[in-house]
Amino acid sequence: MDGGLKPPLIACQAIFRKKDLKHTQWIRVALDVPLAGPFDYRVPASLKAAKGQRVLVPFGRRELVGIVLETMESPSYPEDQVKDILMVFDDLPALPQDWLDFGQFAASYYHRPVGEVLLPAMPSTLRKPGSYTGKLSKGGPVARLDRRKKTGKTPEPPEDKMYVLNPEQQDAVDAVQAIEGFKTVLLHGVTGSGKTEVYLHLALDVLTKGKQVLFLVPEINLTPQFEQALLARFQQVVGLDGIAVLHSGLADGERLKAWVAIQRGQARVVLGTRMAIFAPLQESGLIIVDEEHDASYKQQEGLRYSARDLAIWRAHQLSIPVVLGSATPSLESWHHANVGRYLKLSLTKRAKTTYMPAIKLVDTKQLKLEQGFAPVVLQSIRERFERGEQSLVFLNRRGYAPVIHCASCSWMSQCPRCSVYTVMHRMPGHGNVLQCHHCGYYGRVPVKCPDCGNQDLEMLGRGTQRVEEFLRDVFPDACVERIDADSTRLKGSARQLFDRVHSGEIDILVGTQMVAKGHDFRKLGLVCVLNADAMLFSSDFRAPEKLFAQLVQVSGRAGRHVAGGEVLIQTAYPEQAVYQALIRHNYDTFANASLEERKITSLPPFSHHVLITAQAKTVNEAMQFLQETKQQLITEPQLAGFQAVINMYDPVPLRIVRVAHVERAQLLIESASRPVLQAFLGYWLPLVQDIGRRHRIRYFTEVDPLEI
Ligand SMILES: Nc1ncnc2c1ncn2[C@@H]1O[C@H](COP(=O)(O)OP(=O)(O)OP(=O)(O)O)[C@@H](O)[C@H]1O
Numbered sequence: 001m002d003g004g005l006k007p008p009l010i011a012c013q014a015i016f017r018k019k020d021l022k023h024t025q026w027i028r029v030a031l032d033v034p035l036a037g038p039f040d041y042r043v044p045a046s047l048k049a050a051k052g053q054r055v056l057v058p059f060g061r062r063e064l065v066g067i068v069l070e071t072m073e074s075p076s077y078p079e080d081q082v083k084d085i086l087m088v089f090d091d092l093p094a095l096p097q098d099w100l101d102f103g104q105f106a107a108s109y110y111h112r113p114v115g116e117v118l119l120p121a122m123p124s125t126l127r128k129p130g131s132y133t134g135k136l137s138k139g140g141p142v143a144r145l146d147r148r149k150k151t152g153k154t155p156e157p158p159e160d161k162m163y164v165l166n167p168e169q170q171d172a173v174d175a176v177q178a179i180e181g182f183k184t185v186l187l188h189g190v191t192g193s194g195k196t197e198v199y200l201h202l203a204l205d206v207l208t209k210g211k212q213v214l215f216l217v218p219e220i221n222l223t224p225q226f227e228q229a230l231l232a233r234f235q236q237v238v239g240l241d242g243i244a245v246l247h248s249g250l251a252d253g254e255r256l257k258a259w260v261a262i263q264r265g266q267a268r269v270v271l272g273t274r275m276a277i278f279a280p281l282q283e284s285g286l287i288i289v290d291e292e293h294d295a296s297y298k299q300q301e302g303l304r305y306s307a308r309d310l311a312i313w314r315a316h317q318l319s320i321p322v323v324l325g326s327a328t329p330s331l332e333s334w335h336h337a338n339v340g341r342y343l344k345l346s347l348t349k350r351a352k353t354t355y356m357p358a359i360k361l362v363d364t365k366q367l368k369l370e371q372g373f374a375p376v377v378l379q380s381i382r383e384r385f386e387r388g389e390q391s392l393v394f395l396n397r398r399g400y401a402p403v404i405h406c407a408s409c410s411w412m413s414q415c416p417r418c419s420v421y422t423v424m425h426r427m428p429g430h431g432n433v434l435q436c437h438h439c440g441y442y443g444r445v446p447v448k449c450p451d452c453g454n455q456d457l458e459m460l461g462r463g464t465q466r467v468e469e470f471l472r473d474v475f476p477d478a479c480v481e482r483i484d485a486d487s488t489r490l491k492g493s494a495r496q497l498f499d500r501v502h503s504g505e506i507d508i509l510v511g512t513q514m515v516a517k518g519h520d521f522r523k524l525g526l527v528c529v530l531n532a533d534a535m536l537f538s539s540d541f542r543a544p545e546k547l548f549a550q551l552v553q554v555s556g557r558a559g560r561h562v563a564g565g566e567v568l569i570q571t572a573y574p575e576q577a578v579y580q581a582l583i584r585h586n587y588d589t590f591a592n593a594s595l596e597e598r599k600i601t602s603l604p605p606f607s608h609h610v611l612i613t614a615q616a617k618t619v620n621e622a623m624q625f626l627q628e629t630k631q632q633l634i635t636e637p638q639l640a641g642f643q644a645v646i647n648m649y650d651p652v653p654l655r656i657v658r659v660a661h662v663e664r665a666q667l668l669i670e671s672a673s674r675p676v677l678q679a680f681l682g683y684w685l686p687l688v689q690d691i692g693r694r695h696r697i698r699y700f701t702e703v704d705p706l707e708i
């Protein structure tokens, strides 16, 4: 048995207790429970626990795995109330102090208990008592992993196409390499400008200095492409095990393996989605955040963190550079670069073709559309197909039809649990079903109207499935495939589909935002965008920024390796500023004008937001609760000083007010100063908690929300 793994000590603890009292090592432990703590424990003489080690502790009637945050002279409770820990796990090196500090920072900034930050960051096997105490534990998950024999030969690395950097790329590399200590770099490079090559050159430099590189990408389906590039370039340098990948799509064992390699310092390059920001790196030299503007860096449940923002804090903490790359930087980052807080580096040309694709607007107002397609769009797809080039049809709506409708009584396929319509999906083998994209509800498609009995129910609108079906009809000789959350549900299926696009087998690809970003499609000549207008009139002040970014990204998939790339955007509002900036490839003008508007209206980045979202049986209860919390600013004497510097809006119901029988409302808090807002939250959130308890209401707090 591994040295540190002792059988549970519950039985022998009583014997030790008396003579142990002089010894007394006290520790403070982080536990994944929704309570603030602190949780203090005593370490019996038979054990030794150091900071950053995991320990097994009794908690109420349960036993939990926690992380030692501190060792102390004395506990913060009377000693006889402090319980003994049961085990210490020393099968891995202690988690580094800077990692603990990082977790503490995230906890305080996002106002969550530290245990809810640190423990969920780890693979589940390392924080489940059962993985160590059960009959089959055999020394714990790490020992089991280490015993697993390596079989087979190490695969050869993929072929590496290292390019001679063009002058812009070289300048960017030189500028980052010249940085000493911490600096945030914004690498603004147009789509296809070869940002990846810049990252790889920077990474090589850092690796040869013996440091680790952390590489963040926004989506799981971008990891295989980057993993291949990293293996091609670095497998010879750091070995196969020197490259670790972390994302939520990994099986438990794979995630454990990657984590262990990182914590032991064996992994030199860590590639991952947002969760990888919590990798316990030992000696990191560089952090790269690709597509830094992407909303996927924001976690939308539990600890609602932004991995991009945390990456900057982490780099500052470690005194290393952090490179944020994007063709469409977030307005926050763009602003920081404009005022000189970040170093702005630009790649203005494409690396391969030198041409940006021609972006054209197809005005659909006067046109008769066929299944949502303008005739010129279908004609263009046909021409590309005949020339052997690929086309991408982008439609950000999955399913077959967004709603079923009865023309005679106006019945609609409303979700019984939510205030949205259910979407009709074709399920191979199951026929047609109605599915709610918010609560997961499934139902049959009625054969006749449930209200009036009319048998002619209509399918309104179209999603990717219907578009795929239509294109298969129109182009029977073409290979038409669809990539969206439905077609890639099975593990590995997304990768297979993307491989088929890259190999050129697929002629026409229909896809949602899954296909829109990051991918370097070689044979893709044409991109068609069907329902861009859907995002045009959203109430969210970030909607134009998001729409612009999305359209630039998807347009950027066209003509990366072939000349003559073209993008056709169907719209009924071609005069809108977003579209006009887009056809001119003018990010700078769009961003600067948007920032000007934000400044006038005091919106981020010129102010800072916190959002409280309350959930109750009725929206009125949620609103009342929020109203009462808002009232504190006026009635609570200790908050009086904040009245002039904190702005609270009126509570409002969410746009989709009911999801899964729960109604929601939100309260937006704003301040021109981040430290002031943080100080205010420190006083105000405990009051909110008390009111929440009284109202028996669930709510969550979101610092720097992306959607309001
Ligand atoms: N110096 C170079 N010479 C020739 N080709 C290059 C050079 N640098 C990169 N490339 C190639 O250009 C293509 C586009 O590069 P890459 O995918 O890195 O673009 P990107 O800037 O990340 O774009 P996006 O923002 O759209 O993801 C790739 O096929 C890459 O191999």
Ligand SMILES: [Zn+2]
Binding pocket: 415, 416, 417, 418, 436, 437, 438, 439, 440, 441, 659, 660
């Ligand atoms: Zn629903």
